[in-house]
Amino acid sequence: MTSAGSVEGHERPRLFAALRLPGEIVEALVAWQARLPPVDARLVPPENLHMTVAFLGARPAAEVEPIVGELREAAAAAGPMEFAVRDYRETRSVGMVRFTDREERAEAFAADVSARLARLGVYEPERRRWLPHVTVLRFRAPPRLVPDVPALGRFSPSDAALYHSLLRPSGAQYSVIETAALGG
Numbered sequence: 215m216t217s218a219g220s221v222e223g224h225e226r227p228r229l230f231a232a233l234r235l236p237g238e239i240v241e242a243l244v245a246w247q248a249r250l251p252p253v254d255a256r257l258v259p260p261e262n263l264h265m266t267v268a269f270l271g272a273r274p275a276a277e278v279e280p281i282v283g284e285l286r287e288a289a290a291a292a293g294p295m296e297f298a299v300r301d302y303r304e305t306r307s308v309g310m311v312r313f314t315d316r317e318e319r320a321e322a323f324a325a326d327v328s329a330r331l332a333r334l335g336v337y338e339p340e341r342r343r344w345l346p347h348v349t350v351l352r353f354r355a356p357p358r359l360v361p362d363v364p365a366l367g368r369f370s371p372s373d374a375a376l377y378h379s380l381l382r383p384s385g386a387q388y389s390v391i392e393t394a395a396l397g398g
Contacts, residue, residue: 225275226272226273226274226275227272227273227275227278227378227379227391228270228271228272228273228378228379228380228381229269229270229271229272229273229278229281229376229377229378229379229391230266230267230268230269230270230376230377230379231266231267231268231270231281231285231327231331231374231375231376231377232264232265232266232267232374232375232377233264233265233267233295233320233323233371233373233374233375234264234371234372234373234374234375234390234393235263235264235265235348235369235371235372236369236370236371236372237372238369239366239369240260240263241260242364242365242366243260243263243311243348243350243364243366244260244263245364246350246361246364247350247351249361250351250359250361251359251361253351253353253357253359254353254354254355254357255309255351255352255353255357256351256352256353256385257350257351258349258350258351258352259385261388262385262386262387262388263348263349263350264348264375264377264388265313265320265346265347265348265371267323267324267327267328267344267374268324268327268328268331268337268339270331270336270337273336277334277336278376278391280334280336281331281334281336281376282376282391282392282394284327284330284331284334285327285330285374285375285376285392285394286392286394287330288323288326288327288330288374289323289373289374289394289395289396289397290394290395290397291326292319292322292323292326292374292396292397293317293319293322293323293397294319294370294396294397295315295316295319295320295323295370295371295396296315296316296317296319296368296369296370297313297314297315297316297320297346297368297369297370297371298313298314298316298366298367298368298369299311299312299313299314299363299364299365299366300312300313300314300363301363302359302360302361302363303347304351304356304357304358304359305356306356307352307353307354308349308351308352308353309349309350309351309352309353309356309357309359310347310348310349310350310351311347311348311350311363311364312345312346312347313346313347313348314346315346316368320344320346320371321343321344321346323374323396324344325344327374328340328344352385370396371396373393373394373395373396374393374394374396375390375391375392375393375394376390376391376392377389377390377391378390378391
C-alpha cells in the first residue's frame, strides 16, 4: 500500500473506494473521448477516470485509517479481475462506458468492500447490483450520443484506492489517499 495523499484530523473528507485503471486503458479512453462529437458536456479528465466501488461521502478524518485497513484486506483477498467494454450509456447527468466483469470477480470484490465498510458503520450498501463502469462525460442535459465504444480489449485493474474528492467550480478533483495491490 502506498500513500499519495493525507487528511488532517479535523477534516471531513469526501471519500470513495475505487478500482484504478491501467495507464494504457486511461490513454485509450482519453483518445476515445477526443473523438466524441462536440456536445454541451464536460469530459472527465484522465486523472479522474476510475471504477467507483463505494462512495462514502463526507467522513471524519479519524475513520480514514480503519477504512484503508478494510480496503487493504478486501484487496488482498480479491481474485484476478478482467473487464471488457459492454456499451456506452447516459443517465440524466453522466455518460459512462459500462463493462462486463468476467467471472464476476470485481463484483465479489465490490460486495466484500461494501460489507466491510458497512460493518465499520461508515457506509450503507447500495440496494442495486454493482455496475462496473467509468464515467467519461458530465452534463446538465443528456446529449443522447450513440458513439462506437472504445476498443480496449480485455484488461485488469491496476489496483484499488481510497480517494479524497474535492469539489471545485471546475469539477471534482480526486486525490489518492492510499492504494492497495489486488490479490495481495
